[in-house]
Amino acid sequence: xxxxxxxxxxxxxxxxxxxxxxxxxxxxxxxxxxxxxxxxxxxxxxxxxxxxxxxxxxxxxxxxxxxxxxxxxxxxxxxxxxxxxxxxxxxxxxxxxxxxxxxxxx
Amino acid sequence: xxxxxxxxxxxxxxxxxxxxxxxxxxxxxxxxxxxxxxxxxxxxxxxxxxxxxxxxxxxxxxxxxxxxxxxxxxxxxxxxxxxxxxxxxxxxxxxxxxxxxxxxxx
DNA sequence: TTCATACTTGGCCAAAAGGCCAAGTAGCCA
DNA sequence: TGGCTACTTGGCCTTTTGGCCAAGTATGAA
Numbered sequence: 001x002x003x004x005x006x007x008x009x010x011x012x013x014x015x016x017x018x019x020x021x022x023x024x025x026x027x028x029x030x031x032x033x034x035x036x037x038x039x040x041x042x043x044x045x046x047x048x049x050x051x052x053x054x055x056x057x058x059x060x061x062x063x064x065x066x067x068x069x070x071x072x073x074x075x076x077x078x079x080x081x082x083x084x085x086x087x088x089x090x091x092x093x094x095x096x097x098x099x100x101x102x103x104x105x106x
Numbered sequence: 107x108x109x110x111x112x113x114x115x116x117x118x119x120x121x122x123x124x125x126x127x128x129x130x131x132x133x134x135x136x137x138x139x140x141x142x143x144x145x146x147x148x149x150x151x152x153x154x155x156x157x158x159x160x161x162x163x164x165x166x167x168x169x170x171x172x173x174x175x176x177x178x179x180x181x182x183x184x185x186x187x188x189x190x191x192x193x194x195x196x197x198x199x200x201x202x203x204x205x206x207x208x209x210x211x212x
Numbered sequence: 213t214t215c216a217t218a219c220t221t222g223g224c225c226a227a228a229a230g231g232c233c234a235a236g237t238a239g240c241c242a
Numbered sequence: 243t244g245g246c247t248a249c250t251t252g253g254c255c256t257t258t259t260g261g262c263c264a265a266g267t268a269t270g271a272a
Contacts, residue, residue, distance in 0.1 A: 005132065006128060009128035009129070009131045009132045010128045011200045013126055013127055013131055015196050015199050016122060017126040020119055020126040021119055021123075021229090022115035022118075022119045023115070025115045025119055026115045037248080047230095047232090048231070048232055048233080049248080050231085050233080050249085054231090062200075063199050063203030063206060064199060069238090069239085069248095069249090071239070072238080072240065072247055072248045073247095073249085074248075074250095079202065080199050080202070082198050082199075083195070085192075085194070086191075086196075087118070088188070089189070090122060091118070092186055093169050093170060094118060094121055096185065097168060097169030100169060127259090127260085129260095143219095144219060145218070145219090153260095153261080153262090154261070154263085155220090156220075156263080157261055159220055160221090160260080161260090163220080163221095175269090177218090177269065178268085178269055179219085180219060
């Protein structure tokens with residue numbers, strides 16, 4: 001097993017993992033539309049604020065999002081404009097899979 | 107929490123999760139280059155064949171890959187041509203993050 | 213029909229992820 | 243100062259994930 005190859009894959013995996021959760025995808029989608037504070041995101045995903053904060057910390061740690069404190073609030077925003085491409089590919093697969101399952105069931 | 111929104115995010119998350127592992131990313135990358143049998147992929151990621159088989163089953167279950175048995179071998183191939191776009195976005199983020207960390211360290 | 217190869221699945225265990233509550237920190241306002 | 247709000251972090255627990263080994267299935271060859 002080539003070490004360099006593995007390291008590259010591991011790095012990529014960290015980024016992908018940071019999006020591999022429904023709440024985090026919802027958060028990223030919201031941020032694609034503009035910055036949001038933790039409160040707003042907490043309301044969006046309907047979880048404990050501490051949980052949301054941890055999600056955000058994780059996403060930030062891999063460079064997916066950035067944060068800025070203004071007053072009492074911390075505002076997060078996407079740091080990559082390519083997220084929409086990412087989602088487009090994912091949606092292609094989910095849609096293809098949905099129709100494939102329908103074929104089986106139908 | 108809007109149920110429909112959550113379901114959509116959950117579906118997407120399943121696909122993203124299926125790529126959120128170094129071995130599975132390596133596998134997907136290899137398959138982007140053409141079909142491979144389990145043996146070849148096992149060699150590639152240097153894990154137990156049973157482990158690789160489970161990775162493949164997971165990836166297949168979300169519609170990321172397809173399989174075909176020919177003789178003793180089972181050949182897997184990517185079912186989405188958009189994987190390269192997906193990777194491009196991920197790499198943008200990892201590269202951006204790498205330089206960001208260098209700024210901090212340097 | 214027996215044997216070998218290629219793969220999948222069951223069983224089990226260790227490690228990681230994800231959640232909440234409670235406690236801590238930081239900024240604003242009275 | 244004191245208290246309120248917004249957020250993060252520590253602690254702890256449950257669930258999920260990922261791994262291997264061993265056993266099972268399926269196909270081709272002798």
